[in-house]
Amino acid sequence: MKRLGIGVWGVGRIGCLHAANISASAERAELVAVADPVTKLASTAAKKFRCRMYETPIKMLREESLDGVVIATPTQMHMGHVELAAKRNVPMLLEKPIALRLKEADRIVSIIRRSRVKFQLGFNRRFDLGYSNAKMMITKGKIGNPIMVKTCARDPQPPPDEYIRRSGGIFVDECIHDIDIAIWLMNSEVREVWATGTVLVYPQFAKYGDFDNAVAILKFKNGGLGLVEGSRTSKYGYDLRTEVLGDRGSVRIDNLRNESVELLERQGATRQPCPWFIERFAQAYKSEIERFFEYVSRGGKSPVSAEEGRTVLRVALAARESVANKRAITC
Numbered sequence: 001m002k003r004l005g006i007g008v009w010g011v012g013r014i015g016c017l018h019a020a021n022i023s024a025s026a027e028r029a030e031l032v033a034v035a036d037p038v039t040k041l042a043s044t045a046a047k048k049f050r051c052r053m054y055e056t057p058i059k060m061l062r063e064e065s066l067d068g069v070v071i072a073t074p075t076q077m078h079m080g081h082v083e084l085a086a087k088r089n090v091p092m093l094l095e096k097p098i099a100l101r102l103k104e105a106d107r108i109v110s111i112i113r114r115s116r117v118k119f120q121l122g123f124n125r126r127f128d129l130g131y132s133n134a135k136m137m138i139t140k141g142k143i144g145n146p147i148m149v150k151t152c153a154r155d156p157q158p159p160p161d162e163y164i165r166r167s168g169g170i171f172v173d174e175c176i177h178d179i180d181i182a183i184w185l186m187n188s189e190v191r192e193v194w195a196t197g198t199v200l201v202y203p204q205f206a207k208y209g210d211f212d213n214a215v216a217i218l219k220f221k222n223g224g225l226g227l228v229e230g231s232r233t234s235k236y237g238y239d240l241r242t243e244v245l246g247d248r249g250s251v252r253i254d255n256l257r258n259e260s261v262e263l264l265e266r267q268g269a270t271r272q273p274c275p276w277f278i279e280r281f282a283q284a285y286k287s288e289i290e291r292f293f294e295y296v297s298r299g300g301k302s303p304v305s306a307e308e309g310r311t312v313l314r315v316a317l318a319a320r321e322s323v324a325n326k327r328a329i330t331c
Contacts, residue, residue: 002067004030005064006032007066007068008072009035009071009072010074011041015036015070015072015095016045017278019045019070021286022070023050032066035054035057036053036055068091068296069093071085075097075167075168076100078094078104079104079107079108086117089117094120095122096121096123096180098309099313102310105306105313106310108310109310112306118302119305120292120295121305121306121308121309126180126184126304128253128281128283128287131185131284134253135184138244142246143245143247143251144247144249145246145248146186147224148227149181149182149185149186149225149242149244150241150243151178151181151227151243152178152229152241153175153229153231154230154232154234155231155238155277156236156238170197170205170232174230175228178229179228179312179316179319189311190318191331193217193322193329194217194322194327195214195217195319197323198212201232215227216322237274238255238274238275241254241255255280288303318330
């Protein structure tokens with residue numbers, strides 16, 4: 001397999017994580033360059049990963065011959081950056097969510113269809129061993145027909161105010177992963193959403209019309225139900241759980257570390273939660289980028305398509321609309 005030259009646009013927390021995983025895959029890929037308008041971030045990443053740096057993706061595209069690019073820029077920039085990569089026919093891995101608005105998602109879908117450029121969306125949980133094993137069990141009929149999915153994602157602390165302001169809200173930012181996983185595991189699109197949210201611990205969320213805790217109830221087109229819980233107030237640690245109930249059984253994925261250690265004492269049982277999602281999904285992020293390399297090299301069906309990203313965003317926006325209008329929203 002050809003050794004791929006990969007660029008990374010945006011070297012914040014997730015961009016640097018992808019850059020590290022690309023650099024660690026020395027036999028399959030080389031991190032050619034990074035781009036970020038914040039010169040200090042770009043310079044630090046370039047020195048750390050021993051690659052070239054640019055202030056903008058445009059400059060990188062002019063100077064480098066890329067086999068692929070990871071786009072980890074702020075979501076409001078996604079549409080423009082997808083268009084840039086597509087014009088040069090550069091395969092791309094785009095971080096979630098696909099966009100903040102449905103019309104932007106539609107534009108991205110149109111760009112990908114028209115250009116036929118290779119595109120993968122960054123829903124990393126699909127590449128987690130626990131979730132992929134659960135999907136396989138469901139597909140093989142181990143739990144019968146899926147009836148209900150329940151997910152919760154609880155963050156141990158809130159993001160910075162500036163991030164809250166431009167994130168799109170808890171459903172579009174945090175819960176988007178859970179909505180995607182719910183649709184993926186149930187193998188059905190969502191027909192209707194009812195949602196509610198509140199601010200109980202961190203008043204800064206209210207300034208931006210957002211919530212520190214929220215819940216969405218999903219009705220799927222196949223008749224199944226879903227419950228999605230999002231929280232920014234889990235001070236005991238990062239907590240993530242998913243369960244799919246079928247008519248013959250149930251499958252559950254939880255938040256334990258990979259070692260899955262449980263301490264049993266006379267006082268009771270203790271399980272150690274992961275401190276943050278980066279530790280919990282370290283393997284998933286590595287598998288995601290490896291799958292991107294394979295997709296770039298061999299082609300085939302997109303691991304996570306732009307159309308899927310658009311579908312998930314529609315549900316997240318419907319949840320936000322449901323809170324605002326205090327009623328169920330049809331997707």
